[in-house]
Structures are given as structure tokens and as C-alpha cells.
Amino acid sequence: MSDCLFCKMVAGEIKPAVVYENDHVLAFRDIHPQAPVHVLVIPKRHVATLDELPEDEPRLAGELLHAASRVARQEGLAERGYRTVINCRGDAGQDVYHLHVHVLGGRRLKWPPG
Secondary structure, three states: OOOOHHHHHHHOOOOOOEEEEOOOEEEEEOOOOOOOEEEEEEEOOOOOOHHHOOOOOOHHHHHHHHHHHHHHHHOOOOOOOEEEEOOOOHHHOOOOOOOOEEEEEOOOOOOOOO
């Protein structure tokens, strides 16, 4: 999608601070971090929300979660713990309508969130 911020990152039109990439996903630092480590993991294919995850492509969800786990280990979060979050639509706080997983850590996180 030509007007999608994250699609522009995948296309190389915008250069994020990439921390991980493979054929299916791109992971980069959030520009408004909510924790010392805050990375977003996105599919390279445009999917607007979790609800729009293609039924014929269940592996994409696995790719996102596998990448989130890899990023957490790479960023040194695995030992102490980290949080993964997927916001779906406006009431949940989704600002960019391109599916993304937040990987947050580096400090004690509170519960409940929001």
C-alpha cells in the first residue's frame, strides 16, 4: 500500500533502525519507545490488522512470533522477561494499520497495561 508507513519501510523508502530481518518480517526500533527496549516486528506483506490475517497463510503469525522471540533474545531480554503486544484497531491503541508485534522490555513492566 503506497500510503502505509510500514510498507514504505519494507520498500526502503523510509529507513528504520532495523534490528532483525528475514524474507517474511522486518523488526525495527519504535520511534516512541515505551520501555528501554521497544521493537516492532511487522510482516513484509501488508496486513492491516490481526483480524485480517489471511486464513490461507497461518504461518505468517508464526513468523511474527518467532521473530519477536529472536529479537528478545538478541536484545538481552529473554532472561529477565519481556512483553509482546498486538493492538487491534483504534480502541486497543493501533495507530498504524499494518499488523505489528511490540516487543517491550528492559525494565519491570506493570500489569494491567493501559
